[in-house]
Amino acid sequence: MVKFAHLADCHLGAFGRKPVLREYNIKAFEKAMNICTAKKVDFIIIAGDLFHNPLPDMDIVNRAVKIMMEVKNQGIFIYSVYGSHDYNLASASLIDVLESAELFKNVVKYLESDNRLTTVKDSSGVSITGLSGRKNRLEKGYYEQLDIDVPDGRGIFVFHSPIAEMKPTDIPEKNVLPMSFLPDGYDYYAGGHIHRPLINKKDGGFVVYPGATFGSSYTDLEREQQRGFYIVEDWQPEYVPLEVCDIARIAFSVDGYTSSEVEDLLIDKAEECREGDVILLKVHGELLEGSPEDIDFSRIIKLFEREGDATVFLNKNSLERVTVDKVKVQEDKEDEVEKRVLEEYGTPEGISNEFASELLQILKGDKKEGETSIDYENRIWNEACTLIEEIKELPQKSSREKEKKRDTNGPQQITLGDYTGVDK
Numbered sequence: 001m002v003k004f005a006h007l008a009d010c011h012l013g014a015f016g017r018k019p020v021l022r023e024y025n026i027k028a029f030e031k032a033m034n035i036c037t038a039k040k041v042d043f044i045i046i047a048g049d050l051f052h053n054p055l056p057d058m059d060i061v062n063r064a065v066k067i068m069m070e071v072k073n074q075g076i077f078i079y080s081v082y083g084s085h086d087y088n089l090a091s092a093s094l095i096d097v098l099e100s101a102e103l104f105k106n107v108v109k110y111l112e113s114d115n116r117l118t119t120v121k122d123s124s125g126v127s128i129t130g131l132s133g134r135k136n137r138l139e140k141g142y143y144e145q146l147d148i149d150v151p152d153g154r155g156i157f158v159f160h161s162p163i164a165e166m167k168p169t170d171i172p173e174k175n176v177l178p179m180s181f182l183p184d185g186y187d188y189y190a191g192g193h194i195h196r197p198l199i200n201k202k203d204g205g206f207v208v209y210p211g212a213t214f215g216s217s218y219t220d221l222e223r224e225q226q227r228g229f230y231i232v233e234d235w236q237p238e239y240v241p242l243e244v245c246d247i248a249r250i251a252f253s254v255d256g257y258t259s260s261e262v263e264d265l266l267i268d269k270a271e272e273c274r275e276g277d278v279i280l281l282k283v284h285g286e287l288l289e290g291s292p293e294d295i296d297f298s299r300i301i302k303l304f305e306r307e308g309d310a311t312v313f314l315n316k317n318s319l320e321r322v323t324v325d326k327v328k329v330q331e332d333k334e335d336e337v338e339k340r341v342l343e344e345y346g347t348p349e350g351i352s353n354e355f356a357s358e359l360l361q362i363l364k365g366d367k368k369e370g371e372t373s374i375d376y377e378n379r380i381w382n383e384a385c386t387l388i389e390e391i392k393e394l395p396q397k398s399s400r401e402k403e404k405k406r407d408t409n410g411p412q413q414i415t416l417g418d419y420t421g422v423d424k
């Protein structure tokens with residue numbers, strides 16, 4: 001009777017600028033590997049996004065290698081595919097390096113020349129076939145032309161893509177793959193990419209997303225859900241929860257309060273709050289009077305931290321000052337909406353609509369395949385600075401304020417604001 005573990009989306013190295021969360025993340029992985037060893041699984045499948053970047057920090061790599069080495073020394077093999085985060089088109093990814101070191105086996109045996117996907121056989125007799133995930137669902141083309149040697153006997157298909165029939169509502173519709181894309185004839189479909197546990201069936205086989213072992217973004221942590229992986233015994237998946245810390249989620253609406261009232265209320269809340277190793281504090285809504293800058297958030301955070309017993313993450317992205325005048329525009333295209341808003345709302349003195357629109361285009365730029373978050377932020381930042389430099393002779397109130405803000409708070413401000421989607 002075969003027994004294997006199925007994990008995905010470990011994202012080791014995520015929360016690069018938040019060491020406490022980065023540590024919980026790798027702890028969750030370590031715990032999962034220890035459970036796999038204790039339960040004596042035959043092998044382990046990691047369905048993509050083992051690492052958060054194609055080339056993660058070396059201290060994370062070192063820890064991950066040690067953890068996986070122990071598993072290997074118990075005679076347990078790890079099989080993996082690339083995820084959208086650890087795939088690197090331009091050069092080798094760490095996954096390739098670790099495969100060369102025989103720490104695990106990449107099961108994507110794909111021959112580009114004839115779109116042929118072959119299978120890897122584990123010593124238990126189970127065949128494992130895999131296909132990687134790519135950024136922006138570039139793997140879709142592979143599925144469309146795929147030619148697979150469906151294995152005789154028991155087989156597992158490993159993939160890293162969102163399946164339309166299992167898609168949670170907050171994942172965008174575009175680029176999901178229909179379940180019919182998954183090749184027929186497998187006993188188990190080991191999925192990755194969706195960061196929450198989901199289970200379905202295709203013919204006789206289970207289609208499973210174990211979800212993230214911890215999570216890779218604040219959005220992940222904000223979701224109240226289980227975190228863990230599956231152990232599949234005799235083809236029946238059983239969920240194994242992983243708990244490494246208590247997360248307290250506090251949402252506070254400022255609607256109807258002035259900025260000074262909000263400060264007092266949050267201080268009271270902080271004094272009452274006694275729970276959570278990690279506190280996600282979300283302050284949202286529209287102030288009755290005053291501006292978000294009037295609120296002393298650093299003092300509030302210190303109080304919530306309870307002298308270091310908790311780590312606090314503040315999200316005040318949807319906190320607004322008293323509305324000036326809401327602009328109403330109705331256009332079909334995104335570009336047209338932006339253009340109309342700029343026309344109607346206007347820009348600060350000395351800033352032309354053309355400049356504002358150019359800057360907006362830069363700030364909206366997508367992350368490139370294989371680009372790390374830090375490289376991405378730096379590139380966008382540099383492109384924006386270049387544009388700002390170009391019009392330096394003009395009065396530069398808004399851009400200078402921005403520079404000042406960045407100097408004092410560092411790029412962390414940007415990361416805190418990163419609430420976009422599962423896989424950013």
Ligand SMILES: [Mn+2]
Binds near residue numbers: 049083085423
């Ligand atoms: Mn992922």
